[in-house]
Amino acid sequence: MLKGYLRQDGKKGIRNYALVAYTVECAHHVAREIQYNFRDKGVHVIGFHGCAPNDYANQMMQALCTHSNVGAVLIVSLGCENLNKEALEKQVIASGRPAKTITIQQSKGSRNSIDIGKAWIKQQVEILQNTPTVNMAMDELIVGTICGGSDATSGITANPVIGKVFDSILEQGATAIFEETGELIGCEHIMAERASTPELAKQLVKTVDKAKDYYMKMGFGSFSDGNAKGGLSTIEEKSMGAYSKSGNSKIKGIIKPAICPTTSGLYLLDVVPDGEPMFGWPNANDNAEIAELIACGSHVVLFSTGRGSVVGSAVAPVIKICANPETYNNLAEDMDINAGKILNGEATLNEVADELEQCILNLGNGKLSKSEELLHQEFQLAYKKFNQLEPGCLPG
Template sequence: MQWQGFLRKDDKLGIRNRVLVIYTVECSAFVAREITRLSASLDVECIGFAGCTDNEYAVRLLISLIRHPNIGGVLVVGLGCEYIQPEWLANIAAEAGKENAWLFIQQEGGTAATIKRGTVLVKDMLAELQQTRRASMQLADLVIGAECGGSDYTSGLAGNVVVGRFFDNLVEAGGTAIFEEIVEAIGLLNLLKERALNPEVEAKLVYTYQKALAYCKSVRQYSVSPGNFAGGLSTIEEKSMGAFIKSGTKAIKGVLKVAEKPPEAGLWLLDSTPDPHWMQFGITNPNDSEGLIDLISAGCHLVFLVTGRGSVVGSAVAPCLKITGNSDTYQKLIDDMDFNAGKVLTGECTLAESAAELSKMVAAVAAGSLTKSEELGHKEYFIPYKYQEKTLTLPPKCKL
């Protein structure tokens, strides 16, 4: 399976060719969204950070999205007095070889003037992106992330299982797979340890697990909801088993932090939990949209959202492909769901056949076919205040 991707000036390959409009504070969000809306193009997307004060975590995440291979142009819109400076972000885009511009609403003369100028700038960027060079891509070039949401009993029997088999195939093909939600591995420490590539990775997995468990205890909340119970899940361990199986069976090569890129191909765990001493500063994954944007910040070309009970969200920057293991959910939400893994449970196909079918859909999406969320205009994201180190460094005397 091969297709034509978009070759960036930094030699990275993308599967979309989009302009990203970024607001650097909530005060400039309306203007940024209006610029995006008036551009009237599926290839223009808006994201941003609402906070006025500094948050290194959020800044790193924004930078990672600017550098994302699916992005060809960046317009940064600020008010004029916030911490995050639009010109600085635009310069980072320039260094990555992206089309770029920035605006301060206070300097442009207010809402209407900034929207007018911003719309022209975006139109010019879209015209420039038509000249983007194309290059051949295949599965080995892809980075794909997986997230769960609205799980039910079918998630651990079909939806996540098919994704796990696909991830195995992707890794065998030379590609990169990233799974998330360490707080949905509670009760599975031994399974995590067994999957570690080497003792060093094992130590990192143990530390990350213990940190997540301490976090859940500190906020007195685990990653399980009334909807999960209504969907047939009985315990957090049962939900954890279903969530973990989406990682497949390959060795875990390491632990990534949000906005950190995998140093090589293979299977990786993404940790989005706040780091110690700041546990209360930013709840980890308050919604599925944060988990998706975290995966995208790690460089995912596209992301899976596996749901048993159903979900309608999409994602910005990278396409979101929604998978369910529940055939009833697939039929009920046919306009929102992309892939029915529930056929494995009904006997219509085998696990291997379902994973092969998913591979074909992934290739089609990578080649330009729109996911259901893209067709509907769903481009959700969520960037909170949070504290997290850039990369995982084990503290002294960390024991297995």
């Protein structure tokens, strides 16, 4: 049993954060100054850097500001940007959360805006810290997964561990989301065999084909120099390792960023933009993908890494599962789970999977992840374009 914070829509979060959400890079400094003194009190900064309009950014910001882990939102605007701050505030208020917008151009500049924001956030923090928790069942939990800094050990230890945990929590009624379609190239037909319907099987293949086409047109694949130095030989080898994070359960559907699963089960998150390449690299770094997993409702994100990554995230905690024992020894303060013990013969795959599942339960009862303890709250939101989901992607 977990402990959660009940929201007006009936959903529950495992955290009760306040967000300071900037609507353009020009307001980022003011937002950061408001948040800084509260960064260890559950106040996070998120935002969109761009000035040109983008539907994806509006949808992502609305999804994140009404996420189950969020209890209050302060919107910080310059005043002349294109992100729809009025719609964002309305969405937050309609969800039952307190919201306030500060427009720097109308609030006598940076200093006064910072003072107004600090006073409002201080008030909200006091309210949020006194919010009672309620019981939360496993079938109310959504868990996302990503791998970053992969090496030759990732597909042998950490990724299969995540797959086993996915199978276990899915049996208990939870929802699980995996993604990185650009790193599933070569696995599409294997994955399609696990589809819950023939229509979904076709869409799974089509989604990976889209990613392959996108990367070919951009002139690069989802395979870095760091992957090669870590012992990975080909995109196919990397793909097989990344695919193992999904486990063996039936795949229920495909979703896109800011779309939450309609029913419990296992879902593939399609993160590669639709249409001809317009915005460059689909995900500039791991945090852009983490934000998309969270925007789809993930309460927590399982992050597998072989070479090592120290990032966390705003809005939802990140659990680090280290695949490589040498990396774990170097970065023990940043890692939650040492899956490298499997290579050393110190633990079995099942034992580490049990350890990871217990780590998720502990997180759902208030314990902090390593990245939370270190106040890692990275966040990035880029320009993207997505079409509507096609028929057959969702159950029913």
